[in-house]
Amino acid sequence: MLEKIDLGVTIDKETYRQEKERLTVRLGELQRTLHDMGIPVLILFEGWDAAGKGTLINELLMPMDPRSFRVHNFKKQESEDEIFRPFLWRYWTKTPEKGQIAIFNRSYYSDLVYRKSIDALNMQGLMKQANEFEQALSDDGMIIFKFFVHISKKEQKRRFNKLLGNDATAWRVTPRDKKENKHYDKLYEKVNRGLELTDNDCAPWVIIEGEQKDYALIKVFSVLEKRLEKAIETVNKAPAIELKPLIHEGDMPFQSKILDGIVLDQVISEEEYQRQIKEAQKKIRLLQFELYRRRIPLIVGFEGWDAGGKGGCIKRLTRNLDPRGYTVYPTASPSDLERKHHYLWRFWRDIPKNGHLGVWDRTWYGRVMVEPIEGFCTQEEFDRSYREINEFEKQLSDWGAIVIKFWLQIDQDEQLRRFTGREENPDKEWKITDEDWRNRDKWEVYKIAVDEMLLKTSTVNAPWIIVEAQNKYYARIKVLNETIAAIEKRLND
Amino acid sequence: MLEKIDLGVTIDKETYRQEKERLTVRLGELQRTLHDMGIPVLILFEGWDAAGKGTLINELLMPMDPRSFRVHNFKKQESEDEIFRPFLWRYWTKTPEKGQIAIFNRSYYSDLVYRKSIDALNMQGLMKQANEFEQALSDDGMIIFKFFVHISKKEQKRRFNKLLGNDATAWRVTPRDKKENKHYDKLYEKVNRGLELTDNDCAPWVIIEGEQKDYALIKVFSVLEKRLEKAIETVNKAPAIELKPLIHEGDMPFQSKILDGIVLDQVISEEEYQRQIKEAQKKIRLLQFELYRRRIPLIVGFEGWDAGGKGGCIKRLTRNLDPRGYTVYPTASPSDLERKHHYLWRFWRDIPKNGHLGVWDRTWYGRVMVEPIEGFCTQEEFDRSYREINEFEKQLSDWGAIVIKFWLQIDQDEQLRRFTGREENPDKEWKITDEDWRNRDKWEVYKIAVDEMLLKTSTVNAPWIIVEAQNKYYARIKVLNETIAAIEKRLND
Numbered sequence: 001m002l003e004k005i006d007l008g009v010t011i012d013k014e015t016y017r018q019e020k021e022r023l024t025v026r027l028g029e030l031q032r033t034l035h036d037m038g039i040p041v042l043i044l045f046e047g048w049d050a051a052g053k054g055t056l057i058n059e060l061l062m063p064m065d066p067r068s069f070r071v072h073n074f075k076k077q078e079s080e081d082e083i084f085r086p087f088l089w090r091y092w093t094k095t096p097e098k099g100q101i102a103i104f105n106r107s108y109y110s111d112l113v114y115r116k117s118i119d120a121l122n123m124q125g126l127m128k129q130a131n132e133f134e135q136a137l138s139d140d141g142m143i144i145f146k147f148f149v150h151i152s153k154k155e156q157k158r159r160f161n162k163l164l165g166n167d168a169t170a171w172r173v174t175p176r177d178k179k180e181n182k183h184y185d186k187l188y189e190k191v192n193r194g195l196e197l198t199d200n201d202c203a204p205w206v207i208i209e210g211e212q213k214d215y216a217l218i219k220v221f222s223v224l225e226k227r228l229e230k231a232i233e234t235v236n237k238a239p240a241i242e243l244k245p246l247i248h249e250g251d252m253p254f255q256s257k258i259l260d261g262i263v264l265d266q267v268i269s270e271e272e273y274q275r276q277i278k279e280a281q282k283k284i285r286l287l288q289f290e291l292y293r294r295r296i297p298l299i300v301g302f303e304g305w306d307a308g309g310k311g312g313c314i315k316r317l318t319r320n321l322d323p324r325g326y327t328v329y330p331t332a333s334p335s336d337l338e339r340k341h342h343y344l345w346r347f348w349r350d351i352p353k354n355g356h357l358g359v360w361d362r363t364w365y366g367r368v369m370v371e372p373i374e375g376f377c378t379q380e381e382f383d384r385s386y387r388e389i390n391e392f393e394k395q396l397s398d399w400g401a402i403v404i405k406f407w408l409q410i411d412q413d414e415q416l417r418r419f420t421g422r423e424e425n426p427d428k429e430w431k432i433t434d435e436d437w438r439n440r441d442k443w444e445v446y447k448i449a450v451d452e453m454l455l456k457t458s459t460v461n462a463p464w465i466i467v468e469a470q471n472k473y474y475a476r477i478k479v480l481n482e483t484i485a486a487i488e489k490r491l492n493d
Numbered sequence: 494m495l496e497k498i499d500l501g502v503t504i505d506k507e508t509y510r511q512e513k514e515r516l517t518v519r520l521g522e523l524q525r526t527l528h529d530m531g532i533p534v535l536i537l538f539e540g541w542d543a544a545g546k547g548t549l550i551n552e553l554l555m556p557m558d559p560r561s562f563r564v565h566n567f568k569k570q571e572s573e574d575e576i577f578r579p580f581l582w583r584y585w586t587k588t589p590e591k592g593q594i595a596i597f598n599r600s601y602y603s604d605l606v607y608r609k610s611i612d613a614l615n616m617q618g619l620m621k622q623a624n625e626f627e628q629a630l631s632d633d634g635m636i637i638f639k640f641f642v643h644i645s646k647k648e649q650k651r652r653f654n655k656l657l658g659n660d661a662t663a664w665r666v667t668p669r670d671k672k673e674n675k676h677y678d679k680l681y682e683k684v685n686r687g688l689e690l691t692d693n694d695c696a697p698w699v700i701i702e703g704e705q706k707d708y709a710l711i712k713v714f715s716v717l718e719k720r721l722e723k724a725i726e727t728v729n730k731a732p733a734i735e736l737k738p739l740i741h742e743g744d745m746p747f748q749s750k751i752l753d754g755i756v757l758d759q760v761i762s763e764e765e766y767q768r769q770i771k772e773a774q775k776k777i778r779l780l781q782f783e784l785y786r787r788r789i790p791l792i793v794g795f796e797g798w799d800a801g802g803k804g805g806c807i808k809r810l811t812r813n814l815d816p817r818g819y820t821v822y823p824t825a826s827p828s829d830l831e832r833k834h835h836y837l838w839r840f841w842r843d844i845p846k847n848g849h850l851g852v853w854d855r856t857w858y859g860r861v862m863v864e865p866i867e868g869f870c871t872q873e874e875f876d877r878s879y880r881e882i883n884e885f886e887k888q889l890s891d892w893g894a895i896v897i898k899f900w901l902q903i904d905q906d907e908q909l910r911r912f913t914g915r916e917e918n919p920d921k922e923w924k925i926t927d928e929d930w931r932n933r934d935k936w937e938v939y940k941i942a943v944d945e946m947l948l949k950t951s952t953v954n955a956p957w958i959i960v961e962a963q964n965k966y967y968a969r970i971k972v973l974n975e976t977i978a979a980i981e982k983r984l985n986d
Contacts, residue, residue: 025920032923057816062808065923066823066854073817080573105816168779171786286661293664315555323550323598324566330559336829361559427518430525430558 001195002188007152007211016214023221028063030228031101035068037235038098038340040142041228044107047149048184049177050159051210056149056220057103069101070094076106076114084295084353086399087111087126088133092348095137097340108133109146113187113194125398127197132391138202139384140342143231146203147220148195149210153184246372246382249444258454259447262409264470273473280480281320287487288321288357295355296490297401300483301363304408305446306436307418309469310361313408313479318359326357331366343367343377344392354400363405364389365457369449373442386456397461402490405462406479407454408469412443494688495681500645500704509707516714521556523721524594528561530728531591531833533635534721537600540642541677542670543652544703549642549713550596562594563587569599569607577788577846579892580604580619581626585841588630590833601626602639606680606687618891620690625884631695632877633835636724639696640713641688642703646677739865739875742937751947752940755902757963766966773973774813780980781814781850788848789983790894793976794856797901798939799929800911802962803854806901806972811852819850824859836860836870837885847893856898857882858950862942866935879949890954895983898955899972900947901962905936 011019034041043060045053057071072094082090088108096102108130112123134144151159160181163169180187199205206223210216268276291298300317302310318326329350338346344364352358367385371377377385396403410418419440422432439446458464465482469475504512527534536553538546550564565587575583581601589595601623605616627637644652653674656662673680692698699716703709761769784791793810795803811819822843831839837857845851860878864870870878886896903911912933915925932939951957958975962968 028920054815054817058812058814061816062812066804066807066821067825071816071820103816168782172782289661289665311559314559319551319555321551323547323554323564323596327564328559332560427521 001199001205001207002150002192005150005207005209007150007155007209009209009215010212011215011218013214016218019218020221023218023225024063026225027060027221027228028065030225030232031064031068033232034101034143034228035065035099037232039231039235040096040098040137041101041145042096042104042137042142043101043145043147043224044104044109045147045149046107046109047147047208047210048151048156049180050156050163051149051151052213052216053105053149055213056147056208056217057105059217060103060220060224064101068099069103070096071103071105074104074106074110076110078111081353084355085351086395086401088129088395089348089351091133092345095142095341095345097337098141099340109194109198113190123194124197127194129395129398130198131200132395134198134200134203136344136388136391137342139380141235142342143228144203145224145227146198146205147208147223148205149208149216151210153181153188155211156181156184241378243375243378245375245445246377246379247445247449249448251448252452255448255451256455258451258466259409262466262468264409264411264414264468266468266474267471268473268477270473273477276477277316277480280477280484281316283484284317284480284487285320285322287484287491288325290491291357291402291487292325292355294491295400297352297354297396297399298357298483298487299351299360299396299401299403300357301360301365301403301405302408303363303365303369303405304467304469305410305415306439307415307422307432308408308410309472309475310408312472313406313467313469313476314359314361316476317479317483318357321357325355326359327352328359328361331360331362331364343371344388347392351396364392365405365453368453368457369446373445373449386453389457390459390462393457393459393462402486403462404483404486405457405464406467406482407450407464408467408475410469412440414470415440494692494698494700495643495685498643498700498702500643500648500702502702502708503705504708504711506707509711512711513714516711516718517556519718520553520714520721521558523718523725524557524561526725527594527636527721528558528592530725532724532728533589533591533630533833534594534638535589535597535630535635536594536638536640536717537597537602538640538642539600539602540640540701540703541644541649542673543649543656544642544644545706545709546598546642548706549640549701549710550598552710553596553713553717557594561592562596563589564596564598567597567599567603569603571604574846577848578844579888579894581622581888582841582844584626585838588635588834588838590830591634592833602687602691606683616687617690620687622888622891623691624693625888627691627693627696629837629881629884630835632873634728635835636721637696638717638720639691639698640701640716641698642701642709644703646674646681648704649674649677734871736868736871738868738938739870739872740938740942742941744941745945748941748944749948751944751959752902755959755961757902757904757907757961759961759967760964761966761970763966766970769970770809770973773970773977774809776977777810777973777980778813778815780977780984781818783984784850784980785818785848787984788893790845790847790889790892791850791976791980792844792853792889792894792896793850794853794858794896794898795901796856796858796862796898797960797962798903798908799932800908800915800925801901801903802965802968803901805965806899806960806962806969807852807854809969810972810976811850814850818848819852820845821852821854824853824855824857836864837881840885844889857885858898858946861946861950862939866938866942879946882950883952883955886950886952886955895979896955897976897979898950898957899960899975900943900957901960901968903962905933907963908933 045057047053061069074090078090091108094102112118112126138144160173160177163173195205208216208219302314304310314328318328334346347364350358367377367389368382372382393403419432419436422428454464467475467478538550540546554562567583571583584597584601587595605611605619631637653666653670656666688698701709701712795807797803807821811821827839840857843851860870860882861875865875889896912925912929915921947957960968960971
């Protein structure tokens with residue numbers, strides 16, 4: 001891409017002055033409109049060191065209402081917290097909420113270009129993740145700009161020398177910077193290749209000729225103006241969508257019946273349970289330490305019918321673990337803030353460090369169960385969820401995580417027994433709510449959603465494990481044993 | 494404190510079994526009551542390595558609803574992110590919200606006891622901060638438990654040896670652990686002294702005899718039971734408080750009149766402004782780099798009448814800065830989540846790293862202006878706010894920050910001119926709301942609040958700087974020059 005760029009372009013003082021004045025006012029208006037419409041915007045600045053990204057960002061902030069934007073600076077070197085997390089973690093967690101603008105000063109793109117020990121295949125894989133990230137956000141309604149501010153080797157050197165010539169700024173040019181200027185041509189190849197790999201439809205690169213600062217600024221502002229105007233028009237013209245339930249009884253007549261095929265009569269005696277649980281808990285504690293030593297993360301998700309015994313299984317799983325190494329995340333309905341982000345945002349936020357164990361009591365699978373059933377998402381959102389979830393789990397797995405998902409299966413009679421039991425026990429009464437009864441009435445609809453979910457999202461690297469949970473002892477032992485098996489499999493690989 | 498402890502205490506199996514069963518059920522009930530009443534609880538575990546903190550925490554989690562608690566593990570070594578922040582930052586940001594339980598596995602207390610390079614005076618100062626932290630949370634309604642799990646040198650050695658005897662656990666005993674056991678007696682002195690310095694009324698230490706694990710567990714559970722019961726009773730018996738405006742015209746008849754004494758007729762010509770602003774912006778950019786190099790944080794707060802020109806001043810202050818080094822935080826009314834925490838929580842959360850600049854467009858001073866005027870806080874909350882705010886700023890200053898607060902002063906006529914001007918300008922109309930007009934009607938009441946605030950919270954280390962803002966040019970230049978002066982003063986110290 002870069003080889004086609006003419007770095008000699010300029011703009012005259014008068015045009016600059018006029019356009020800047022006009023565009024400053026206009027961008028302020030557009031930002032307020034976007035805010036009122038709840039449209040999130042991500043503006044990403046990349047480019048050579050000393051290309052002028054900082055100045056462009058500051059000028060861009062001038063017309064903005066400070067309540068509506070946030071600048072995130074990403075160093076080429078990840079921090080301690082970031083280095084222990086998946087590649088995109090530090091970016092996912094900083095995506096803007098609806099109506100807000102996030103400005104990324106450098107990004108995943110620099111991450112890769114400046115990473116020394118990365119081969120072409122790996123780079124391609126991670127760039128693909130970046131594309132998926134942008135696709136997911138864009139599908140969710142985010143407007144994404146990617147600016148690459150380009151200057152020549154000569155110009156970069158000139159700017160470095162200028163900084164070096166002043167005592168107060170000389171220290172800013174690090175040995176690394178100098179080295180980068182020296183190896184500009186080699187980096188150029190890498191940069192160019194990176195741009196190609198990440199130039200996608202939803203977030204195309206805009207190359208900014210950065211040698212004349214006036215030109216660079218007016219180009220950035222003009223590109224923002226045109227695309228934001230278009231985005232606002234598109235949203236305004238889009239027909240209003242009425243949210244309604246998306247799954248009904250009788251949908252998908254020849255659907256595979258995974259749940260119906262589960263044999264529920266496995267039982268374990270209390271005595272046998274007591275013996276086995278102690279042993280398994282002891283074992284899993286040792287395995288936890290081993291995972292920590294080897295820096296392998298473990299992600300365990302629990303789903304299942306209400307009163308299926310998720311909480312009980314989680315407590316037995318974690319009881320003997322070192323609390324410094326695990327966290328249990330209960331997933332309730334999203335908060336206001338969570339609702340203003342992509343639905344995967346809150347799960348990304350909680351991804352543990354590698355070597356740690358994250359357990360979810362209910363998970364991101366609400367997206368393909370309660371949301372379409374209750375009509376909390378649109379058909380389009382629902383349709384792309386399986387892919388998005390599989391990509392999410394694949395990224396976790398590529399990062400090195402062991403990913404396991406348990407489905408706790410009971411039948412309707414057993415659920416009724418447990419609901420009634422809870423209502424009759426003053427210590428457990430709090431566990432049962434009207435909503436549980438309402439969900440129970442939708443059993444058949446849930447079955448359709450769950451069968452489809454188990455089918456589409458059970459992958460080699462993140463399999464669903466069905467737990468016959470009619471007998472609590474059996475279920476707990478199975479959860480522990482399957483977890484142990486998954487860990488041991490990885491450790492022996 | 495520790496020397497009075499008899500580590501030989503035990504409990505028999507049968508009492509243990511019975512009490513554990515009873516207390517487990519009871520703590521579950523209490524947790525749900527606390528949740529429903531919106532009472533936050535902080536449970537802090539300290540103690541020797543291998544004293545059994547992890548096991549106690551896990552057992553404590555068993556009866557709890559996972560949606561209601563969160564465990565935070567604090568390493569003796571702070572992370573990169575934490576080391577660049579004030580001492581209590583990592584704890585403030587993890588305080589529980591209303592109705593939630595936070596469990597701290599180690600805390601500020603370990604921070605100090607295990608810190609090598611700390612003299613007695615410094616330790617005393619930081620322990621004082623810890624006490625103030627607990628006082629602020631406790632005043633805000635939080636129940637705080639501090640357990641110190643105690644074992645003898647001999648017992649610690651025995652436990653280390655047991656771990657060392659097993660290949661799977663041997664690595665967990667680090668050279669540092671061994672060294673700590675060797676120097677147990679010396680550490681003991683430090684620990685004992687630390688316990689004394691932080692044993693306060695609102696959060697007294699409870700020493701847990703940790704040699705027999707059964708005893709330790711029942712003691713922890715029983716202490717929780719008793720104090721939680723008492724806390725619930727106290728809250729239930731407290732009379733309902735009706736929130737109402739706390740400041741009225743005519744209050745404080747002999748109040749100092751700081752605002753009335755401000756001479757507002759300072760003016761700067763546009764030409765002079767253009768010349769000076771460029772120069773000041775250039776200078777402040779260089780100073781920003783110098784602060785970064787020396788790792789000095791700069792905290793700047795802006796308050797003032799509506800339409801006083803805060804936004805304009807902030808934009809001129811930051812325009813030329815490196816965006817990697819500063820963040821502007823606009824303070825709106827608190828979100829749901831923020832409302833569930835101590836009012837200083839959200840400001841603690843945003844404290845920048847050292848070497849960075851944080852600018853607040855409106856600040857924590859809302860607590861002593863809009864809140865008492867509109868009746869958003871109780872009289873007791875209001876009364877302790879000046880002290881809490883001064884302590885907060887003192888902690889920032891002790892950390893090394895330059896703290897400046899600007900009050901932008903205009904008169905009522907000028908405000909009216911600006912309001913009207915905004916309403917008539919389509920580009921600025923969005924800046925003016927009904928609320929602005931409502932606040933304007935309360936000018937005299939605000940004057941009382943502001944005069945008191947300026948008097949009580951202008952401190953040597955965090956002074957209020959009054960900015961005569963009738964003329965915008967004058968105001969902007971003064972803000973930049975005062976900021977430059979404050980930075981230069983520090984750099985020359």
